[in-house]
Amino acid sequence: MQTYTGQGIVEFFGTFKSDYECLQYLADRKWNPENGGFICSKCGHNKFTIRQKNLALDCSSCHHVESPTARTMFHRVRFGLQKAFYIVHSMSCKSRGMSATQMAAELKISRPTAWLFMHKVRSSMASRASTKAQGKVQVKALAYGWKEDFRPKRSHSPKRKKIVSSIEINENRQIVQCHFKHIENYSAKELGKIFKSHISPEAFVVTEKWTGFKPLESDYKIEQKTGNFKNFMQTNYVVHHLKTWFRSTYTWVHPHHMQGYFDEFSFKINRSSSKENIFDSLILRMISAKPLLYRDIRIST
Numbered sequence: 306m307q308t309y310t311g312q313g314i315v316e317f318f319g320t321f322k323s324d325y326e327c328l329q330y331l332a333d334r335k336w337n338p339e340n341g342g343f344i345c346s347k348c349g350h351n352k353f354t355i356r357q358k359n360l361a362l363d364c365s366s367c368h369h370v371e372s373p374t375a376r377t378m379f380h381r382v383r384f385g386l387q388k389a390f391y392i393v394h395s396m397s398c399k400s401r402g403m404s405a406t407q408m409a410a411e412l413k414i415s416r417p418t419a420w421l422f423m424h425k426v427r428s429s430m431a432s433r434a435s436t437k438a439q440g441k442v443q444v445k446a447l448a449y450g451w452k453e454d455f456r457p458k459r460s461h462s463p464k465r466k467k468i469v470s471s472i473e474i475n476e477n478r479q480i481v482q483c484h485f486k487h488i489e490n491y492s493a494k495e496l497g498k499i500f501k502s503h504i505s506p507e508a509f510v511v512t513e514k515w516t517g518f519k520p521l522e523s524d525y526k527i528e529q530k531t532g533n534f535k536n537f538m539q540t541n542y543v544v545h546h547l548k549t550w551f552r553s554t555y556t557w558v559h560p561h562h563m564q565g566y567f568d569e570f571s572f573k574i575n576r577s578s579s580k581e582n583i584f585d586s587l588i589l590r591m592i593s594a595k596p597l598l599y600r601d602i603r604i605s606t
């Protein structure tokens with residue numbers, strides 16, 4: 306099957322008419338010769354026969370049978386692959402977010418089923434450290450509180466959760482990529498986490514004046530500026546969007562899951578210039594990710 310580049314719902318149902326087309330898409334992507342093709346997970350052999358009914362591959366050497374969904378995030382999806390694909394499509398292509406309650410009602414599945422699968426999608430949206438910002442970057446310490454009220458400044462109130470953001474901008478002052486990280490406090494150790502995962506030592510970083518950023522100056526090119534609006538215009542713009550997105554979609558988010566929602570928001574912002582590939586790239590990530598189980602996602606109490 307061709308790489309799916311559609312955005313709208315008509316194209317989606319035109320391509321993925323049933324669970325079978327979704328299975329076919331997964332099989333094509335998973336065993337694409339460009340990605341290394343089929344290699345038996347049991348014996349390493351690369352010859353196979355295809356079982357037409359479920360598109361599983363039967364290893365010609367040891368006869369281990371592997372389905373297109375095995376060892377992917379689609380493993381044991383019991384509510385149908387077409388519905389699962391629809392969730393991936395909605396979360397990647399729709400500009401507005403959807404809550405698990407809305408998704409459950411739309412697909413006639415239970416809310417916990419929708420909630421769990423949506424978290425699997427989010428975990429695949431988490432950015433990989435391979436694409437570190439190289440250019441100009443704004444880093445700011447933020448806070449949010451009750452009703453997901455995000456503020457583009459620090460707060461030491463125990464009622465407010467702490468976040469650090471990094472926003473890369475190009476020469477035309479447009480946003481290239483953004484990331485958010487939940488942190489325990491505003492110490493250099495915690496603030497340094499976003500540098501480590503998302504910022505190259507070559508990048509030119511602007512932070513607000515704060516002692517927590519000082520120790521990081523030995524490893525990164527940091528310029529401290531006053532936290533006024535002009536110096537962090539793009540950060541303020543993104544935080545405003547984040548706030549609107551949360552408020553229009555979710556009534557409440559457990560702090561334990563907040564990082565997943567940040568990853569979803571950033572994934573979409575960071576791919577807004579290459580929208581035609583967004584669905585396919587997310588499917589590829591879900592194929593290469595290790596399957597997540599309910600016990601990995603739920604909050605241990």
Ligand SMILES: [Zn+2]
Nearest residue numbers: 345348364367
């Ligand atoms: Zn084998």
